Amino acid sequence: MLGKQWSSILFLIQEISAVVSITINIILIWLVLTKSPKNLGAYRWLMVYISVFEIIYSILDVILAPQHFSDGPTFLVIVGTKNKLFGPETLTLLNAFYWGFFGASMAVFAVHFVYRWLVVTNNRLLRSFQDWRICLWFSIPLWYGMTWICTGYFLSAPNESTTDSIRDSVKAMFELEFNEYIYLGPHLFDRKGDGKVDFHLNAFATILVITITIITSLTIVLIFGYLCYARINRLVATTSDSLKFKKLQKQLFYSLVIQTLIPFVLMHIPGGIMTAFVIFDIDLSVYSAVLSMTIAIYPAVDPIPTLVIVESYRNTLLRLLGIYSKTNPMGSSLADSSKF
Template sequence: MLGKQWSALLKLIQDVSAVFSITINSFLILLILTKSPKQLGAYKWLMIYISVFEILYSILDVVLVPQHYSHGPTFLVIVGIQHKLFGPAGLTVLNSFYWGFFGASMAVFAVHFVYRWLVVSENPLLETFNGWKIWIWFSVPLWYGLTWVCTGYFLSAPNNATSHFIRDNVKEIFELEFDEYIYLGPFLYERMEDGSLQLHVMPFFGLGIISATIVSSIIIVLVFGYLCYDRINRLVATTQASAKFQKLQRQLFYALVIQTLIPFVLMHIPAAIMFAFVFLDIDLGVYSAVVSMTIAIYPAVDPIPTLVIVENYRKTILRMLGCFSKTNPMVSSTGDMSKI
């Protein structure tokens, strides 16, 4: 019954998070379109891009109600087929897209850090974010996502060995018969009767691919995050740039840092811990559902730093809440934002 209780709690968290995510991200999009300075530039479209991404992620989470499950040297994303709009084949495809959204989330923030560095360094490549060229940057998360989709659908597809290994355990914990759910996930190795290990090559290959995407994303974030931070500090120390411009760049940089930490804490760290337990052949069982819960929460809380830290949006919210009026002398112009 423990699995049933976890499943019910997970469903509640997913539903509540999805409603909050769709609401707050839609509100943020409205603020971006109506309360941003006219010269905000490409950053406006980057913020809208990530909000739309998180809305779609939340919708997919509610449609699938996926459950992460670790059992020995395998980890699965299980989707029940009862009371669903799609059949097993359709749910398997959507499950692979769920993998894709996870992978794409890492690249989204990597692109943001590259953009922020181009702005503060006044790099000529900033022009590539104007006009149709911005779609080249927007395509980067799509390629990351497609890599995860293919890894989930082809290299982590159900097979007889995996099904035989997890069938009884899933039935015991979740009270699900084998024909009541679909799954995707790698079965890395199995222990033979003589004590030897038989490696499953394709799942290991798939895990290597998605590990490479994770490492590349982390490297991009760390490198360009440091370059951006260093450039902002040198602007303050060595130039006569306006104080408001310096303040604004710091605001946007720290908002981005906090916004990036959210998926790392709620998604990537829990998933990495689960991967480590799989390699060590330690059975997390039903407690793997914590990963499903934190992933569901991510798109609901991720917009909050932007709403709170970016001055235009924060003041608009405070006005709506009646904290101060438009004529309040404490409310001043945010200054020249043409270089955002």
């Protein structure tokens, strides 16, 4: 019964988060295209790219209403088939695309930080964001996503061993018969009656892909994040660039730091814990649903720092809400609060 209660809460969070995510990201896209500072450059296209990515991610999440489930050495993404628009085969494919979006998000973070470093250092590679080569940068998350799609659909496809292992636990937890859901996920090993253990190479390959993706994403973010921080501090101390440019770079950097903490807390940490528990054969059971909830919340809160920290976007929203004006003390204090 506990599993059904978690499921009800999860479905509500997924629906609310999808509405919030789509609304906020559409607003951000409008602001980026119409209210961006002139010296923002190609960064506006990167922000639009990320917002479109998060809108699609939210739509997919609410269509599937996926549930993450950990049962010892098994980790599944379960999708119920009742009251769905699509049949089991299509839902399985969409489930694989859901995996792909999670993997692609890891690359989005990395590209984001590399771009910020190119801007603050005025690196010559920055020109690659000004012409057709920007498509190459934008294709990196797509390649990550395709890797995860193939990992989920082929390496973690349903099989007799996994089904036999999880059939009873899923029924006991969620009161779902086997024909009422589809799943994708690795089942690392089986314990035989004689004490022997049969390992499944495909499942370990899945865990390897997940681990490498998370580690490489975090490594790039930490390295280039530190380089951006060091460079911006030096930039502020010099007079070779305009005050407006340096102020904008600081605003964007702090926005990026907060936007990185959000997926780190909502996606990297829960995903890493889930992977570790599966490797060490620790049963999370219904509490695996926490990962489903945090993933659903992520695209709804991720755009907020940009809306709040970038002054031109914030002031536009405040004006639309009737809060900000040049003579409004409240608006002035808010406008000055991020003059870093």
